[in-house]
Amino acid sequence: MAGVMDSVNQRTQLVGQNRLELLLFRLAGNQLYGINVFKVKEVLQCPRLTMLPKLPPVVRGVAHIRGGTLPILDLNRATGGPGLDDISGAFVIITEYNNQVQGFLVRSVERIVNLNWSEIHPPPRGTGREHYLTAVTRVDDQMVEIIDVEKILAEVVPVTESISAGVVNEQVQARAVSRRVLIVDDSMIARKQITRCLQEVGVEVIALNDGRQALNWLQAKAAEGVKLSEYLLMMISDIEMPEMDGYTLTAEVRNDPRLSGLHVLLHTSLSGVFNQAMVKKVGADDFLAKFKPDELAKRVIDLLDGNVGVERA
Template identity: 70%
Template sequence: MAGMMDSVNQRTQLVGQNRLELLLFRLNGPQLYGINVFKVREVLQCPSLTVLPKSNPIVRGVASVRGRTIPVIDLALATGHHELKSLQDGFVIIAEYNMKEQGFLVGAVERIINLNWEEIHPPPKGTGRDHYLTAVTRFDDQLIEVIDVEKILAEVSPTSEEISPGILTEQVRINALNKKILIVDDSSVARKQVLRCLQAVGVEVIALNDGRSAYDYLQNMLSEGRKPSDELLMLVSDIEMPEMDGYTLTAEIRNDSRLKELHVLLHSSLSGVFNEAMVKKVGANDFLAKFRPDDLADRVVERIKLVDGL
């Protein structure tokens, strides 16, 4: 137990400091890509893969890793490149997304680098709508691209965005009509999922792409003499975002006496044993793993009932 707590303490030192660690890898060319170390469970030489009948073509098969069966997606194929030809020379990055383990087949794994989120930027304008990037950065004069894994997973296994019957009462629907929620997420797919879910509840949604934009939006409200906690039912924020991550955004909100009453829900595909310590450290009101529309709707309903005394 002491060892676990030491590990938690070490890794949470980055929380609220707008820093992250990226594991760098290559697909089947010289371009470098990065994945947040917090999502990585392990990296191993590509094991034997069992092909599943009628599976999505980008799923190269499933691997048995210490008794666990893990689907393996060819990241090169998933992002419009040629598939990795030599499986035995490849590596599998086992990561956790949305509380599920997922393997990503890559050509080579490089090293881990430590960066500031301010050095991570949205993809350049003009890249079009169909790209698979959430961010780009530079390190040692090399361009590093961060892949929108949530978009890939949504294409392989689409998630239902429907809210189950019984969650929304007629009274909640009526009261939701005069409520606003600010959401922030750098993944276009995740942003649209949250947007559609909240619109189904009936609230008005303001959607932004990164933590810096959200913080600036709140500051603009204050400069206009408006109190965000009076106008916004809650803030629903992703954690991994360019410019300013969700942890730092929350910490900045809590450190501003004019904003600290704003209800903050961190909503992320980052899941695991470290989140409880991180959420507590920055002062978020709640954490929810992506993407479960019923759970998200439940959180909004709870807030509406609390605010309106239902």
């Protein structure tokens, strides 16, 4: 297994080419699941788990790994199935999402596959556990389901979705009237979180599910003669999305003269491996790690106030 993960940190050349690599794994049955390698820090055999009082049922315990204590979530139980019954031969996938590190307990880990985002599709209606999926693909004629990890984490450790007092005032809300923001994210929970935040600011929200859908929508508006840089205050886009990723979407926007003036904020859970150089290469105006409602609101307020072009760490 160490050999499978040896080159994870050398795979950033895929970024910006509308490509990704999936680590394939299985839970209780034979269904294949996938997780973006960029989210994976390490894969190891399940270590000894320590139970603590008042842990959610999804958390099978905590593990002491490399000097830190990590919660280990049973991914089968988290998606509505029974907990894995025998974890002696199970594996833990250590991941980083939204600046948080946790382990996902899985029955087995298979291999890494290299795919194009155009081969990743929204889940068809009727797919098992549909509400826990962001996308599906096929590998060697087998269906691979990609789980909405942000939804799982939001259920286990809910994040604050409200903006702190004082960030938004009546003057801000008055300036926000009739202003529109396009958000693009394949995660249902992420779309809801962002929408609630922006509605508190006072802007109108248009929410789409993936980069291809967003580009088609933008180009259709432009074909109608709409000047997108005036019609929209900004576009807030996820990076990992089926059909077309956020990097490619941004590059396509910048390459289309009708869209090129649109302000683009890349909003990502790729906190540990976020490639700031790539953000600049594709022409995004800004980026922000998920999910920080105060910071997201301030980005929108900056645009409402005309405070753009400020370098941020």
